[in-house]
Amino acid sequence: MTSVSLTERYIIAARLKGYLNKHAESVALLTEALEQDPGSARLLRFRGHRRISIGDYTGAVEDLRTAADQLDKVEDEYEMYQVEVEKDVVSLILGRPEQVRPQHLSEAMAAQDPAALDRYLTTLHTSVWYHLGVAQYLLGDFEGCLPSFREAERASRHQEGTVASQDWQYMALRRLGRPAEADEVLDRFRKIELVEEDHLVGYEGRMQLYTGQISSDQLWAMCEGDGLRTVTQGYGLGNWHYYNGEIDKAREVFDGVLATNVKHAFAYLAVKAEYDRNPDFAGTATTKEN
Known part of the structure; x- marks a missing residue:
């Protein structure tokens, strides 16, 4: 240039x-x-x-x-x-x-x-x-x-964009109580031949949790002290506990996400949004802003 x-x-x-x-x-x-x-x-x-x-x-x-x-x-x-x-x-x-x-x-x-x-x-x-x-x-x-993430998935030219778009669709559908449609998203994910790349922050791990390929403990262990990965995978894990009826476990994981203080991450913002608007988390204190 x-x-x-x-x-x-x-x-x-x-x-x-x-x-x-x-x-x-x-x-x-x-x-x-x-x-x-x-x-x-x-x-x-x-x-x-x-x-x-x-x-x-x-x-x-x-x-x-x-x-x-x-x-x-x-x-x-x-x-x-x-x-x-x-x-x-x-x-x-x-x-x-x-x-x-x-x-x-x-x-x-x-x-x-x-x-x-x-x-x-x-x-x-x-x-x-x-x-x-x-x-x-x-x-x-x-x-x-949902339509926005479907378009993002359709337009994506790389693995991270595709998987991340699928992940948010899956979470939204589960929150809407539409597990059959959520399973269709997992079917599309299963067709992807995953490639490990240094910049990936954890959406692949979250999707593997949803498909049953790894356990919740394995997902958490994959964070390895990485703050951004902890936030990204933590929100997926906490949300997974939440829509499976384990609210206390969800809160525990969400608190761990906020403790990282990685405030720019969308997953961090998602936890704060949950605590601000979701009556199931009423009374849960969020971390103070610096």
Whole structure:
């Protein structure tokens, strides 16, 4: 990339703020960018994501729904993963814009350099639908999130996006009391030939719990002191206890999730949402904000 557009610079800066857990500042940057490029699906995708991070789930749904409504006219594109974005941040700071890679890779660009896809692990369409589903789920709209996660699964080009989308669908269907449909999601998961990758945070383990391939103790042992994996797998495990009628066990696991203090994780936010809105957890104290 010989030059970096202003929109790209805003996105890179906003993503860096997110990595630093300065999510409100990330939202502010993306709002500023949208004043210059109103209605941009790409900008709305990232602002919607960060609005989830600050607990503005209604605002996130508005952004992501607006983006989703125009996706049939927007070419899908691969998105750079965090570890690669950080390298490009360094290049920009050091005044080497020519070393900044495209943050969004078109199908044509990917066809010319297939090896580059190792750096691009999701796509614009998948991200819009997935984050829309998460925001709806966190609002307690289990019915409404299902179409969004189905679209995310359909659009996904990589294992993590596919499995994560299936996982949220499974949880929502179980919460809606529709186990037969939830089993259909597990059938799709069983067809995936899983590949272990360093960046994976635990959705595969959760789905293996639901299918009976591993036990709850095995799932918990897989966390190995990893905070993000503990949060991600912990919410799935606690939710599994909950819809199987084991509320005390669910609360114990959920408390363990909050104890990690990994506040940016969607699973952490999901536990807080459970404690805030679910009468079965009435009186359960959440951790104080720093």
